[in-house]
Amino acid sequence: MKLEDLIIVSVDDHVVEPPDMFKRHMPKELLDKAPRSETNADGSNRWIYEDRVVAQMGLNAVVGRVEEEYGMEPNGYSQMRAGAWDLKSRVDDMNVNGILGSICFGSFVYFDGGFFLPSKDKALTYRVIQAYNDWHIDEWAGSAPGRFIPLAILPLWDVGLIVEEVKRVVAKGCHTVTFPDNPAVKGKGLPSIHDEVWEPFWRVCAENKVVISTHIGTGSAPPFASKDSPIAAWITSMPMAISNSAADWLYLSALRRYPDLTISLAEGGIGWIPYLLERADFTHGHHGKWTNSDLGGRTPSEVFRDHFLSCFIVDKFGIENRHAVGIDTICYECDYPHSDCVWPRAPEILFDSLTGVPDHEIDKITHLNAMRRFSYDPFTILGRENCTVGALRAQAKHVDTAPRSFGGGRPVEVNSTKRVTAEDVERMFAANEGKSAA
């Protein structure tokens, strides 16, 4: 296969919600109660809902910057490449990066929509969530047919409403929802995935082939070792922190009842998965007589292969061991517009890691697994020949990809050679919050 012939679908990207997103989707009489985007005196932006201010309106949306600025937190739309929040620019940036399709997690609502959990007026919030999904499905994804796998957020506090909303978005053609990788963590206080309260949610997802997309950081926050710990160490170990939740999901009893229930581990990487599965199988066998960890005759690794999706940005080791991961479980992710993304060179870096992989396996990894599990069929809409890296890039000759300086909050002084620590980054975020509240 040639690089130009790759067809690449990304199951983990992000959208920074544009300021007018609710305008066309909330009833006029409720629009002033929807979350509103404000511009601060210094030109930075913030979202406000009820009495809460969201300072991180563009979390880590640093794509297109010079590398020195990858760690600088954007404070406003003007500090981001337009592709972060503008649909037409996003499609341009997908084209120039050879990305056919994309799942976009939200930003100010958190990756799992958890921002709305502590809201006061739950009836209003349910309406806001519906408007959010209408914007995401009809306006964002709907304006570029065949280019997005729409992703819905859920009213996490009420499983009855969750089921209603899943049915509503399925009717619009949406086949994945975002859900915390661990709903039982302190900050969320929801029942654990093993609580029977969730049963109607599992059922509605299975019956409608709706994939549950769980993104790293939506359960237990990936820990950093100490405030002195270099930020590089935290970035390094962050993705595989989802392994704890992955092990927990393996034992979800609903996976025995619903063959079509699928869990996607977003931004977790793949190279560590064979270790986890061997360890899970060992534990299941060696400890099974006292743990009563019944999986209905399957081993944990079999459960994984039947029900899970994984994805990677750069993961040569995982690709080399793709059969130990599970060739039918692996998807690609771009992580646009976050700092780990390798835009606009994703095809080159991906292609390099695919050396020696047979074409039919490349196709599974780059798009067929995602298309099958997410009920996504771009070929019918666009024609397969228009979906390749080569074809998409041919439409993007006008896109300027030169790295630029955008500004934003800084973890350390300009030109400092001080090693950036977890504490520096926390301080940067706190300064952003201070700015917004001013």
Place this chain on the structure above:
Amino acid sequence: MKLEDLIIVSVDDHVVEPPDMFKRHMPKELLDKAPRSETNADGSNRWIYEDRVVAQMGLNAVVGRVEEEYGMEPNGYSQMRAGAWDLKSRVDDMNVNGILGSICFGSFVYFDGGFFLPSKDKALTYRVIQAYNDWHIDEWAGSAPGRFIPLAILPLWDVGLIVEEVKRVVAKGCHTVTFPDNPAVKGKGLPSIHDEVWEPFWRVCAENKVVISTHIGTGSAPPFASKDSPIAAWITSMPMAISNSAADWLYLSALRRYPDLTISLAEGGIGWIPYLLERADFTHGHHGKWTNSDLGGRTPSEVFRDHFLSCFIVDKFGIENRHAVGIDTICYECDYPHSDCVWPRAPEILFDSLTGVPDHEIDKITHLNAMRRFSYDPFTILGRENCTVGALRAQAKHVDTAPRSFGGGRPVEVNSTKRVTAEDVERMFAANEGKSAA
């Protein structure tokens, strides 16, 4: 290579401290102030020091039990196989399991000796720690020449005393010390590994070729997803929880100054390491211009290969990918007498995972890496021909390895088929504490 010709050194086992351990090592006038082992009315045991009672005197020492009892917490010496705490029985159990050499982490003192951190009388406690190390080095390891790699605990609250104690135990031939995988966690409150206060500790270890052994669970406790989470999930993801600390240690600046400084990641497994190293190298390259994560010209994976040791119990995937881990970094561990250990079949299970591995690489993994890095030379003492699985097992014909019932705290009722959860296991530990306090 034949199974009988394997020479196996384990760099992670545990000793349950025997009740009279301080008798021959504390000055007579201080003996009544040393930690003392008491027998409760029901025959169970507990340790007491100052005003603190340690309920978990034999944490997870379940080797030799019927499999149904692996999860039952032993409450006393009578509920454990004697090899957990009795030297002669331990050597028998090593022989029958084909284990030549062993590093034994402590039990009531915690794996990192952290039990002594909050003690009131620090002068007394320093003396207790010296007595503990004298017992461990002179009596436990000393009574079976060539069979143990002695491991010292440290007065963690004072780096000056640490340096003194390291020098003292080095003079006795001890070349490894236990240290928290993350000293900065809340429960310990020590400076992070990046604090310059530790400089004399790094130096004395490097200058004396003393390996810093960090055991999982001594920094951040490996998390469980929720109280409802099956204990099988927790056991599964527990070892790789050390990946967070491993990433942090990669950036220890002392590793640039001291070529001989070595960190051992005990009980962490190995199969996930190639993923972490690729991720670390990517992070170092992709984010380096803003993180200032200077490693003096080496990549993180090079730092790992130069300074780290890893180990595994059962890890076929890791062995298959031994060169991606680093062939000179891998050691074996038995984890006797804990529930993950596969006594007395360690050689069979290890041998099975070594299929296709050349002999000289098998030797590195099974003993040469450990011998070199831990300055351990059993061949001179015992003769190489007496160190093989075959030779050791020939001395153990009298050892009865039949699984037995020992009793102890139960996580769930006898014959219950209820899936054992993290909460069940926590409740079992709490019940043990209640018993001891009575």
